[in-house]
Amino acid sequence: MPGGGDPAGAGVNRIVVVGASAAGLAAVETLRREGFTGTLTLVGDEPLLPYDRPPLSKQILSGDWEPERVALRSSADIGALGLDLRLGVAATGLDQARRVVTLADGTEVPYDGLVVATGVRPRSLSGGSSLRTLDEALDLRKRLTPARELVVVGAGFLGAECAAVARALGCRVTLLEPAPVPLAHAVGEPIGRMLSDVHRDNGVDLRTGVAVSEVVDGGVLLADGTLVAGDEVVVAIGSHPNTEWLAGSGLTVDDGVVCDEFCAAAPGVYAAGDVARWHNPLFGVSMRIEHRTNAAEQAMAAARNLLHPEAAKPFAPVPYFWSDQYDLKIHAYGYLRGHDTVEVVEGDLQQRRFLAAYYKDGRLVGALAVGMPPKAIRPWRKAIIEAGTPAGLGAPAGLGAPAGPGTPAGPGIPAGPGIPGGPGDVARIGTPPGAAVRQRGFESESAAVVQSEADAGQAGPDGVTGAAAESEAAGVQRGGVA
Amino acid sequence: MRVELDEPKCVAAGQCVMVAPDLFDQRDDDGVAVVLNSSPAPDQEDEAREAAAVCPAAAIRLVQA
Structure with missing residues (x-):
């Protein structure tokens, strides 16, 4: 880890944050609040200033909000951070030996400290729409007109929210779920069943235990050959961490960037948000959390630990x-x-x-x-x-104290x-x-x-x-x- | 510093109350945040900044006086 105890740690003059969504924004804001005055680069593959994603499957899809409402900060607030802003260009490589991040336009950005906050992207099928970006939400919203037939593949939280909004817009909705009970692994079977009943009470044709084969013209083809007809198909079957750009970097990737309880992936390199897999000492397990609140909290923790490695604190939140x-x-x-x-x-x-x-x-x-x-x-x-x-928890910094298995209470x-x-x-x-x-x-x-x-x-x-x-x-x- | 809450954006997570209990509360019925003190004292400004930073709906805005 970068040494030194000054804010900005000794020798840390350039910090690069890769990923310009909720976690990346929280990282750069925290670094500035903590007194880092050096060069601070924020890299994002989307051309937009940081925006919020939870409303995409709610107020944006329903049309209740205009797109401007999802901006996480005003352009003036972003400007006040004094960033070296690189938007619309993805990071494509990391060279830890030379301490540079390579971008898709061929430029190299040197760093003394790095925060990886590249998030996740939707798992895909052969076709259909996904709902991860503002553009995708706005496109889908235009097409969800009354009486339109929508097929949603995946009855997780995202698919469920999408189905609910589509029903409110007057669409006919079929919701396909491979598991026998939606969300059972996440919230338990009784609650999953209750949520199933809610869909059906609201007029959704929920079909569970179905194996989807592919998206085809006119709908979704199931493994048994059945065609589920629809004008629109939304695929919401989970996501992949965006870690491909780290191949060969020496960072450990295992369904996310693997970090210790301080969110450190390597000396001077931290990860936060959906892409980070870290050891949460409160639960004694390695976890990767795709929750909005975690994106900000983890980025704040990672930024502080990067600047103050000698006073690093384990990140042990209740998700x-x-x-x-x-x-x-x-x-x-x-x-x-x-x-x-x-x-x-x-x-x-x-x-x-x-x-x-x-x-x-x-x-x-x-x-x-x-x-x-x-x-x-x-x-x-x-x-x-x-x-x-x-x-x-509360242990002196940085020693990588084993988080311990957690004694069942x-x-x-x-x-x-x-x-x-x-x-x-x-x-x-x-x-x-x-x-x-x-x-x-x-x-x-x-x-x-x-x-x-x-x-x-x-x-x-x-x-x-x-x-x-x-x-x-x-x-x-x-x-x-x- | 002045604390502004964009109430329709609030998702009732209560994150602000946890980090700045002197400045925020939640309504009993729906959990929407309530600003208890929109003009934090100088020694409360860090709390206010923390609250704005952890808000998962970006509903808290701080305006420098």
Whole structure:
């Protein structure tokens, strides 16, 4: 890592941030706020100034917002950062020995410190539209006219949001999902089933357990030869990290840029956002999160650790995502993907107003709420932190302290004194762990299924949109279409 | 410094409340952010900047007085 303790660390005069979406923007802003005054280059393959992706599958697709609304900062705010801005040109190579990033136009950009924030791109089929960029969302919006037949491949968060918006626009919608229960691997089977019911209640022809073969003229061909007819096809089957440009760079790539708990991929090289796979000591696992909130938080952490390696802090967040589907607002904290048990601790699935808690090996790892006041869910975030064993948290910098496997806390973790609920607090929802005796929840049959990669994101849930929503929470799907 | 909230953009994530509880709260019903103090004291300006930075909807804007 770059040595030195000054802001801007000794010898760090040039920093390059590759990727100009939410994570890249948060990185450059944090570097400036932390006092870095050297040359700061921001590289983005899209020609636009940084914009937000979660609204693409929501307000942009629905037409509620004009495209200008998704700009993350005004051009004046961007200008004030004093950046060497390279937009509309992708990075094509990294030479760590010479410390240069090569761009598609052949130029080389030298660096002393580097942040990789190149995000993900949609997995594709033979055709159909994807929903990752503003242009794609605007193009699709023009074509979603009433009575148009839309086929959405993939019922993850992004596909679900797209289906919901299309129904509101008066389209006929068929939603194809390879898994038996949409989103079961992400949010558990009971909640996945409830979300399926919501689609059907809203007039979507949801077909699960179907293997999609290819997109053809007039619709989608299934593996069994059935043609699902449609005027438009949207493919939302997850995403790939954009790491090809790092081939031969010496960085370890394994479904994302592999980082330690400080978001460091190599000395002086950090990664953040959808593209980063790092060890989250709070959960004791390696994860790659395509949530909108993670993009900013991780980029801020990476930027600070790059500038202050001697005071580096492990990045140990509680992931968070939201998703809007029809009239449902979904909020979730934690790392639900690894859960083995989910139980509804408050409210009622049937009424679509509930809070579900997620456990792994008896430890609280997540909470998801539908139709509940978001403020009242926050105590669960705290409970998730308290249930963890963040080895290395707060440890002195940079030593790469092993994050430790995390000792399962077991049922009955004392909830601790910190749980809000005092005067002035809104009524708290459910009882975060500890106090309550845990009843046996639904065993998630699907938990074992898919653990391969990451969330699927593309745009989408926020958060997911992840990154964009797709970033987020996106994610979703991994299981994938065959 | 003045804190402005673009309320229709707010997604009720509550990130601002977690990093700047003196400056922000959330409405009880829908979780939309509420600015408690739109003119942070000098020693609260870092918190305000942190809140604007972590907002996942870019709904918080800081205007230098």
